[in-house]
Amino acid sequence: MKKIYILLSFLTALGWSYSCSDDHNPVYTAGQEVSGQIITPQTGKEYVLEIDKRYEVIETFQWSRTEYSQPLGVRYSLQADVEDGNFESPVLLASLTTQEVSFTGEQLNAAMEKLGLEPDVKSLVKLRLASNAYGGEEGNVPLTQFPTLSSEVIDIYVTPYEEERAYPENLYMIGDEFSDGNWSWDAEGVVQLIPVHGKEGEFWCINYFTAGKEFKWAPKRAWANDFNALDTNTGFVLSGGNAAVEADGVYMVYINMKSSEIYIEPAQVYGIGDCFGGWSAEPILFNIAGDKITQTTTGTGGLRMYAGSSIATSDWWTREFVIMDGKIVYRAGGDELAGVDVAAGKTVRLDFRAGTGIIN
Known part of the structure; x- marks a missing residue:
């Protein structure tokens, strides 16, 4: 009887030891997992975000539970990508262990900005749910032997608003x-x-x-x-x-x-208008020698000049300047500049460091 008791005690201890090891380092069994799926929103849902309602909850996203071959903790990652994206570099909307998350208009708009969506334009956004198994005594240890499971992709449509930002008035x-x-x-x-x-x-x-x-x-x-x-x-x-x-x-x-x-x-300064072949002609590029910029007028009329830029998206006159009383005067945020009348054959010299201009 004593030997049987000892044997039972040994087997019980062995079983307890195996269970503990199994709990903390579970073995993955393929083919028995079920990925959670997005329930809300449904595919095709449209959101028009409004800056006046940016602090209101726009939607509560919900999904079904992911099931592995044995009871495990699961961390869900709600991901977004653009229409032609393949989730190689998705924007992470949320990462949590519950099965729902709420977004305000401001939060969703910020995520759309990360995706690069154009404000005030309706765009298709792809959503999916990624699930990862977690274990350990506190349920915070990634179980890398279990695969990341992904839900079916759904499509939503979002029209973001342009964020209000305070940009400097001067630089x-x-x-x-x-x-x-x-x-x-x-x-x-x-x-x-x-x-x-x-x-x-x-x-x-x-x-x-x-x-x-x-x-x-x-x-x-x-x-x-x-x-x-x-x-x-x-x-x-x-x-x-x-x-x-x-x-x-x-x-x-x-x-x-x-x-x-x-x-x-390298600077590109152009002359345009009557002094440089007329308004139907191509602008004329000024010459640069050292720190001086020069060009000779080919016609008589108002002297109009502007600075070129490879990244500017606005019209030429948004970077216009003229010479008045020997000084370079910029349009900046003001009204249209009055062109100074100049005859043909005159040389225009500009020194931007000194802020001066000479016509002779």
Whole structure:
């Protein structure tokens, strides 16, 4: 009897030990899993997001439970992708262990912005639910031996709104050659960029840059919110925490705060209108020599000029300027500039560093 008792005790202990091991390191059995499916919304549902209702709950997304071959914890990831996407790089809407999640208009709109959807345009968005098994004593250990399960993809239609953002009204550029070499915001050489007419958050300037001399930007003439780059940067390198060009020359700087982009390129200044072949002719590109920009008029009339940019999306006159009393005057956010009458055969000389223009 004693031997039987000992044997039973041993088998009981062995069984208990096996169960514990099985609980913490379960064995995957293929073919017995059932992926959770999205219940709400149904495919084809349309959402028109409104900024005035951005704090209201727009929808509660729900789904069925994912079942594996044995009782396990499950973490659900609700994913979104664009119409022609394949979920290689989806936007994660939510990651949680429950079977529903609510979104306000603001939250859903932010996700649509990450997808790159155009505001005020109805777009198809694909949704799917991904499920992963979790275990451990506290249910927080990923069980990688179990596969990620994906639901069927559903289509919804979303019209996002354009986010309200406060963009700076001004931008300034400071640097080795713009602030007497001492990086003082009080220096006369600090450059104020020109607002692009009618384009909030977009600025430009033309100036002479020396290779390797560093500079950066700020919305005020002060060390606050200054920056040396944005999300997309072209035409310059970062050096010592600042920006710098790699070759001497006259450059066009175009900054779009909305798209978070800085584009620096060799300057292109054009003459247009009566002084340069008439309004039916192609604009004439000015010549650049050193830090001076020149061109000779071919006709008589109002002198009209503008700065070209590879990334500007607005009309030429949004970056227009004229010469008045020997100074370069920019349209910026103001009314149309009055063209200064100039005869044919006159040479126009521009010095953007000095802010001067000469006609002779």
